[in-house]
Amino acid sequence: MSHTASVPAASPTALAGRVALVAGATRGAGRAFAVELGSAGATVHVTGRTTRDRISEVGRATETIEETAALVTEAGGEGIAHPTDHLDPEQxxxxxARVEDGHGRLDVLVNNTWGGEHLIPFGRALWDTPLDEGLRMLDLGVRSHLITASLLLPLLIRHPGGLHVEVTDGSAETNRRFRENVFFDLARYAPIRMALGLARDLEPHGSTAVCVTPGFLRSEQMLDGLGVREENWRDALAGQPHFAIAESPAYVARGVVALAADPDRARWNGRSVTSGTLAQEYGFTDTDGSAPDGWRYFEEVVLGGKKAGPEGYR
Structure with missing residues (x-):
């Protein structure tokens, strides 16, 4: 399939004057959410645990929250870094309080905290999973999301039109299949249920809750694991052919920008959507001009046995 020029989700001023916060913005999709929101003109508060002076349990010193803030500003917005552990309610x-003092409101909240990839116990039964590691996954994927939403949504509901985005791995449709391990399955399904419940809570305030998932994400961590960089990611296809459907972090981030800029975003309230679905709806593309639909590819080809290649899904 031939690729066209890259199509962004919105104009450089589509979110001018908006105040956004991306929780978990140090790297991957979180960093991309922040940068794309900034490229549409928003002021973006970014949080994370890895700073110039401290490395989180993820163990990557190569990306910091200060760097993310600088990239937001470089993209055309205003990036403001807040080193924050979202498992600590006081932080x-x-x-x-800092967001309230600076702006008095919040227009977009992206709840992207996670950082549990190193804990995923592939193929292990519940009782064979170290309990402390399993509970840590629930802390990172569930408890942190609840703390974040509970303490920041009061700022979002001050004015109608707010958007709350839960971020996870998989949609309600794709996650009907069991995901590897009980702890991991619960951690990844909880944000979907949170968006459904928060939709009810936010609707009377004129605000919207949506759960969003990327497809096969070319995060920094994934690229490093495959021994490639974004510039030559296709070199990994020899050992991982399904990586041909992979998408850059900017792709799902453009979907969130499109949601934030859509005056009719309430039609998505409570739904769980993929980056591919949002691209079809709003007409944006990935950075290479393609429009990958990774979850549909995995459902139909990898799991469903359809005889087709990834080219027809991007």
């Missing part, structure tokens, strides 16, 4: 309360 999140202080974060909320």
């Amino acid at each position: 999140v309360r202080r974060l909320a």
Whole structure:
């Protein structure tokens, strides 16, 4: 399939004057959410645990939250870094107070905290999973999301039109299949249920909750694991042919920008959507001009046995 020029989700001023916060913005999709929101003109508060002076349990010193803030500003917005552990309610309360003091409101909240890839116990039964590691996954994927939403949504509901985005791996449709391990399955399904419940809570305030998932994400961590960089990611296809459907972090981030800029975003309230679905709806592309639909590819080809290649899904 031939690729066209890259199509962004919105104009450079589509979110001018908006205040956004991306929780978990150090790297991967979180960093891309922040940068794409900035490229549409938003002021973006970014949080994370890895700073110039401290490395989180993920163990990557190559990306910092200060660097993310600088990239937001470089993209055309205003990036403001807040080193924050979202499992500590007092740190999140202080974060909320800083946003309130600076702006008095919040227009977009992206709840992207995670950082549990190193804990995923592939193929292990519940009782064969170290309990502390399993509970840590629930802390990172569930408890942190609940703390973040509980303490920051009061700022979002001050004015109608707010957007709350839960971020996970898989949609309600794709996650009907069991995901590897009980702890991991619960951690990845919880944000979907949170968006559904928060949709009810936010609707009377004129605000919207949506759960968003990327497809096969070319995060920094994934690229490093495959021994490639974004510039030559296709070199990994010899050992991982399904990586041909992979998408850059900017792709799902463009979907969130499109949601934030859509005056009719309430039609998505409570839904769980993929980056591919948002691209079809809003007409944006990935950075290479393609429009990958990774989850449909995995459902139909990898798991469903359809005889087709990834080219027809991007």
